[in-house]
Amino acid sequence: MKTLQLTAPEQYYQLLSLPGSASEQEWQHLSELLTNNESYFFRDRQQLNLLKNQIFPQLIQQKRQQGDLTLRIWSAGCSTGQEPYSLAIMLKELLLDLDAWNLTIFGTDIDLAALNQARAGIYSQWSFRDTEPRIKQQYFEPLGRNYQIERSIRQMVTFQKLNLLRDQFPQLFSNLREIDLIVCRNVFIYFGSATIGKILAKFYDTLLPNGYLLVGHSELTGQNLSRFQAQIFPQSLIYQRRADSLTSQQNALPLKICEAVSFRTKRQPVPEANKLPVNPQPLVPLQQQVKLPLIPIPQLSKIDVASAAQAMSAQEDAQKLVQQAKHLWQQKQSNLAIKKAEQALAIEPDNIAACCLLGKIYLELNQLDLAIAMSDRAVAVDSLNLELNYLLAEIALNQKDNDGAKTIFKKILYLDPESIKAAIELQRIYQQLGDRPRASKMAQQATRMLQKLPHSQVLPICNNLSVAELIFQLKTNL
Numbered sequence: 001m002k003t004l005q006l007t008a009p010e011q012y013y014q015l016l017s018l019p020g021s022a023s024e025q026e027w028q029h030l031s032e033l034l035t036n037n038e039s040y041f042f043r044d045r046q047q048l049n050l051l052k053n054q055i056f057p058q059l060i061q062q063k064r065q066q067g068d069l070t071l072r073i074w075s076a077g078c079s080t081g082q083e084p085y086s087l088a089i090m091l092k093e094l095l096l097d098l099d100a101w102n103l104t105i106f107g108t109d110i111d112l113a114a115l116n117q118a119r120a121g122i123y124s125q126w127s128f129r130d131t132e133p134r135i136k137q138q139y140f141e142p143l144g145r146n147y148q149i150e151r152s153i154r155q156m157v158t159f160q161k162l163n164l165l166r167d168q169f170p171q172l173f174s175n176l177r178e179i180d181l182i183v184c185r186n187v188f189i190y191f192g193s194a195t196i197g198k199i200l201a202k203f204y205d206t207l208l209p210n211g212y213l214l215v216g217h218s219e220l221t222g223q224n225l226s227r228f229q230a231q232i233f234p235q236s237l238i239y240q241r242r243a244d245s246l247t248s249q250q251n252a253l254p255l256k257i258c259e260a261v262s263f264r265t266k267r268q269p270v271p272e273a274n275k276l277p278v279n280p281q282p283l284v285p286l287q288q289q290v291k292l293p294l295i296p297i298p299q300l301s302k303i304d305v306a307s308a309a310q311a312m313s314a315q316e317d318a319q320k321l322v323q324q325a326k327h328l329w330q331q332k333q334s335n336l337a338i339k340k341a342e343q344a345l346a347i348e349p350d351n352i353a354a355c356c357l358l359g360k361i362y363l364e365l366n367q368l369d370l371a372i373a374m375s376d377r378a379v380a381v382d383s384l385n386l387e388l389n390y391l392l393a394e395i396a397l398n399q400k401d402n403d404g405a406k407t408i409f410k411k412i413l414y415l416d417p418e419s420i421k422a423a424i425e426l427q428r429i430y431q432q433l434g435d436r437p438r439a440s441k442m443a444q445q446a447t448r449m450l451q452k453l454p455h456s457q458v459l460p461i462c463n464n465l466s467v468a469e470l471i472f473q474l475k476t477n478l
């Protein structure tokens, strides 16, 4: 404001609101001041190893089998370019026949100055704080006290200014469409939940079916991810666009128009012999690399059931495994319980009891990301499942989200009017919120239900307290 010789914040607001180049320029300047461009090569090595060892090889193999050597990667919020260049180096090393590929790597950012620096490809020593010396030696040339990235790598990345919030994508007339992998890390931290939801919908539309989305750890907590499948690896979660759902626009359009705008129709036909099944087999994390508990996630349509009878017996096997897993968990053998529940999911991928059990175990182990991924997966199967709603409520309580927990416990009472747990929890939440009339109503409701049970009975769902203890607590709380 000082530079512009403005005296009141309202004047500055007016300047930003005006149409025209003065406002555009000021927005540019403001975003440069407000955004944090911190980045470095091979940031979060674990995530990049997941791309290098699992995701890229799988994509490459799939494309070769399809006879379509097109690969589109997008680093969204790429800042000064270290992220897309790291991806370019990895792909150059993986694709020995690089010249045969139609490879596009996009780097987009709102900040023009950052993009200009990215295009120049000149970096200080600080950008290499987590880079193998070999990579620096092989792909960078010293330039005074700095280093410039080799021209062949620079040429692999196309930089473009793009505001994730305001600009449209997919873009029909550029290559910013039908993307195989979007990497958007350390960007969502700038946005509120509703804004992240809107950007996610656009990412979804920009991805190919089965395309991947990699974000920073925990950056999508609380988002509705039902149109993505979470793939859980020891290194990181990665989301995969479900193959069978419509784009956001298609959801809103009549079918005929959807078909007309479908990107798929414009793609080169794939030779019949090279065609993969419609849903390529999703990646199964490598068992031998496992340190954390692992969950292979086959997709529903890929369950290999030769007949209905086989399916029934698979279901029974899965149920037995879940029972065993529950028992092991009660015996405090969490790791074994996780393994059994994973086996159940491998047999029956939409086994909601297995998802919920894993969610509860992960929550107990303080692995909130994994607990949320399990609950997301269960929501996609049946959002009205009671056990799932208990899990969602526990997650909300764990995040100190009293409002969220209140909504879910109300839903539980609606689904099961005899839920003592929901009535007790609602009584506690209302009391904390200072809403005495509602707290008292809930206490009465819970007491009425408890009085139908033997007073010595212990209720595991209510912290293993007996009926008598719970009635006493409810009385003294009021």
Ligand SMILES: C[S@@+](CC[C@H](N)C(=O)[O-])C[C@H]1O[C@@H](n2cnc3c(N)ncnc32)[C@H](O)[C@@H]1O
Pocket (backbone or CB within 6 Å): 035, 036, 037, 038, 039, 040, 043, 076, 077, 078, 079, 080, 083, 108, 109, 110, 111, 114, 162, 163, 164, 165, 166, 184, 185, 186, 187, 190
């Ligand atoms: C901390 S950097 C992350 C860089 C890189 N992804 C990484 O993880 O190293 C965040 C970047 O997000 C960009 N950004 C913030 N808001 C944006 C928006 N609305 N549209 C596009 N980029 C945005 C900033 O300009 C900044 O360069």
